[in-house]
Amino acid sequence: MSVLDKLKLNGKVAVVTGAGRGLGRAMALALAGAGADLVLTARTEAQLMETADLVRDGGGAALWISCDVTDSSSVNTMIESAISEYGHIDILVNNAGGATAGMGKTLTDIADDEWRVGLDTNLTGAMHCSRAAIPHILEAGGGKIINVTSGFGFRAARDNFIYTSAKAGLVNFTRALAMTYAPDIQANLIAPGLFPHGNAAMSEFWRNGKYTPMGRLGEDEELGPLVVLLASGLTSYMNGQAIVLDGGGLAGGHAPTGFAPLVPLPEDS
Amino acid sequence: MRDKFSLDGKRALVIGASNAIGRAIAVALAEAGADVAVATTTPLKDEETAANSCANEIWALDRKGFAQAIEAADEADVNALIERTVAELGGIELLVNAHDLPFAKPAPETDFAEWRRVIDVNLGGPFLACRAAGQRMLSDGHPGGSIINVASVLGERGLANGAAYCSAQAGVLNLTRALALEWARGGVRVNAIGAGWTEGMAMAGDDESRAKLERYLPYKRLARPDEIAGIAVYLASDVSAYLTGQVVWVEGGALSHV
Ligand SMILES: NC(=O)c1ccc[n+]([C@@H]2O[C@H](COP(=O)([O-])OP(=O)(O)OC[C@H]3O[C@@H](n4cnc5c(N)ncnc54)[C@H](OP(=O)(O)O)[C@@H]3O)[C@@H](O)[C@H]2O)c1
Numbered sequence: 218m219s220v221l222d223k224l225k226l227n228g229k230v231a232v233v234t235g236a237g238r239g240l241g242r243a244m245a246l247a248l249a250g251a252g253a254d255l256v257l258t259a260r261t262e263a264q265l266m267e268t269a270d271l272v273r274d275g276g277g278a279a280l281w282i283s284c285d286v287t288d289s290s291s292v293n294t295m296i297e298s299a300i301s302e303y304g305h306i307d308i309l310v311n312n313a314g315g316a317t318a319g320m321g322k323t324l325t326d327i328a329d330d331e332w333r334v335g336l337d338t339n340l341t342g343a344m345h346c347s348r349a350a351i352p353h354i355l356e357a358g359g360g361k362i363i364n365v366t367s368g369f370g371f372r373a374a375r376d377n378f379i380y381t382s383a384k385a386g387l388v389n390f391t392r393a394l395a396m397t398y399a400p401d402i403q404a405n406l407i408a409p410g411l412f413p414h415g416n417a418a419m420s421e422f423w424r425n426g427k428y429t430p431m432g433r434l435g436e437d438e439e440l441g442p443l444v445v446l447l448a449s450g451l452t453s454y455m456n457g458q459a460i461v462l463d464g465g466g467l468a469g470g471h472a473p474t475g476f477a478p479l480v481p482l483p484e485d486s
Numbered sequence: 487m488r489d490k491f492s493l494d495g496k497r498a499l500v501i502g503a504s505n506a507i508g509r510a511i512a513v514a515l516a517e518a519g520a521d522v523a524v525a526t527t528t529p530l531k532d533e534e535t536a537a538n539s540c541a542n543e544i545w546a547l548d549r550k551g552f553a554q555a556i557e558a559a560d561e562a563d564v565n566a567l568i569e570r571t572v573a574e575l576g577g578i579e580l581l582v583n584a585h586d587l588p589f590a591k592p593a594p595e596t597d598f599a600e601w602r603r604v605i606d607v608n609l610g611g612p613f614l615a616c617r618a619a620g621q622r623m624l625s626d627g628h629p630g631g632s633i634i635n636v637a638s639v640l641g642e643r644g645l646a647n648g649a650a651y652c653s654a655q656a657g658v659l660n661l662t663r664a665l666a667l668e669w670a671r672g673g674v675r676v677n678a679i680g681a682g683w684t685e686g687m688a689m690a691g692d693d694e695s696r697a698k699l700e701r702y703l704p705y706k707r708l709a710r711p712d713e714i715a716g717i718a719v720y721l722a723s724d725v726s727a728y729l730t731g732q733v734v735w736v737e738g739g740a741l742s743h744v
Contacts, residue, residue: 469667
């Protein structure tokens with residue numbers, strides 16, 4: 218058997234939250250490509266249907282269920298539907314999240330609701346899904362939880378209070394999962410760098426990756442092999458850890474001063 | 487997905503093939519399709535034997551490769567090894583620094599010569615190999631170069647009687663980050679694998695200290711070398727083209743504990 222055979226996910230059921238678009242969609246397609254059956258969830262049904270069609274076009278199986286991860290009863294229903302369709306869950310990817318209202322506001326301007334929604338979306342949602350799915354994953358004989366954090370889970374920025382607190386909370390939530398359910402369940406993190414999803418305004422906002430050490434932004438498809446790796450038997454001893462896919466950003470920094478070289482980079486000279 | 491991870495056509499050099507992790511990585515890279523040269527660095531009389539038996543496994547997989555024993559902290563030896571790799575395999579895209587000089591001693595009893603030896607081999611060795619292979623990869627001018635330094639949890643956590651060893655390991659982590667930034671736009675990626683306590687690892691000590699370790703590990707067991715090697719295949723492959731300057735920890739959750 219070659220080491221590459223361990224990447225096969227045939228017979229596994231993977232739940233991906235936030236699978237309607239962006240990174241969640243790319244990861245769902247990659248997991249399906251590796252052989253897993255998919256449960257796709259988010260709030261916007263039309264986007265889920267599109268992802269489901271893409272999975273099926275590639276020869277995979279997909280069930281979509283709309284759900285709001287901030288609402289625990291909605292999450293419990295989603296997990297129960299997944300079980301009644303497939304009978305088991307082996308992989309959970311907690312990817313739903315992102316910017317919420319109030320992100321970027323300075324502390325004294327943040328409303329209670331903005332703080333709550335931000336934490337619910339980027340931290341509590343992963344708790345709801347893990348709490349509902351873990352008994353099923355254990356029943357299936359163990360499996361994998363993959364939580365999507367961010368560079369902001371490890372570092373902060375001025376006037377970024379809500380998102381950075383939630384994503385850092387997700388990092389330690391993952392470590393607690395890792396300590397609690399080892400060796401049956403491995404819980405790890407993906408920390409994407411800057412992924413604009415082909416959105417020109419976002420790319421421009423991030424200066425097209427000029428300040429990222431590699432000089433470019435990420436492509437959604439690059440998350441695919443990483444999520445498959447973490448869902449696969451290749452990472453059986455990896456637990457409570459993050460893989461940061463960010464073109465070198467966190468090795469120095471994403472800002473110009475973050476990696477100020479002692480000699481100019483080729484581009485500057 | 488299997489095809490995307492494939493290392494077909496890549497040429498690799500693994501330094502440290504006489505230790506369990508280095509050997510497992512060398513074999514995994516070959517299984518994934520790379521040609522793999524292996525070098526051993528242990529000053530044991532069976533060093534050649536260890537390298538040869540690893541090379542035999544690589545040949546059995548129908549991959550090209552050769553075995554050589556070197557002094558890891560010797561510039562001329564390391565440079566010659568990289569040159570031989572390029573000459574015999576036709577180039578070099580992958581370098582793995584997996585050699586390791588175990589050392590544990592109370593600091594008051596540690597001679598400065600011992601300190602220097604540990605730093606020279608465990609930190610200087612990877613620097614020399616990165617420098618020589620990096621020069622080659624950067625001048626080849628095509629993306630796809632990937633360097634993997636194998637470090638240990640002792641680069642992140644301190645250990646009594648480990649002053650020299652822990653310092654060298656920590657150095658490897660930041661060597662990795664610094665080179666990654668320097669070469670990010672040159673098509674050469676530099677990452678580290680932070681290995682946890684692994685079967686066959688000399689620092690894990692005798693049976694008694696191993697048993698003690700196992701009690702505290704979240705998995706209640708050490709890692710198997712092949713469980714470390716899986717990450718090396720990912721980091722070596724072009725599927726991780728956007729990943730550089732990172733330490734990927736494979737330690738079963740040991741570092742998550744307070
Ligand atoms: N893009 C980046 O550069 C980047 C960088 C670092 C980290 N991340 C993280 O990566 C993850 C995905 O980001 P993305 O850029 O792909 O975001 P995106 O394009 O905005 O997609 C987010 C997905 O999450 C779903 N979602 C949001 N809130 C939800 C809720 N309450 N319940 C259920 N689903 C919800 C969205 O669907 P609905 O709105 O329809 O519910 C959508 O499918 C996020 O956790 C984000 O924080 C992204």
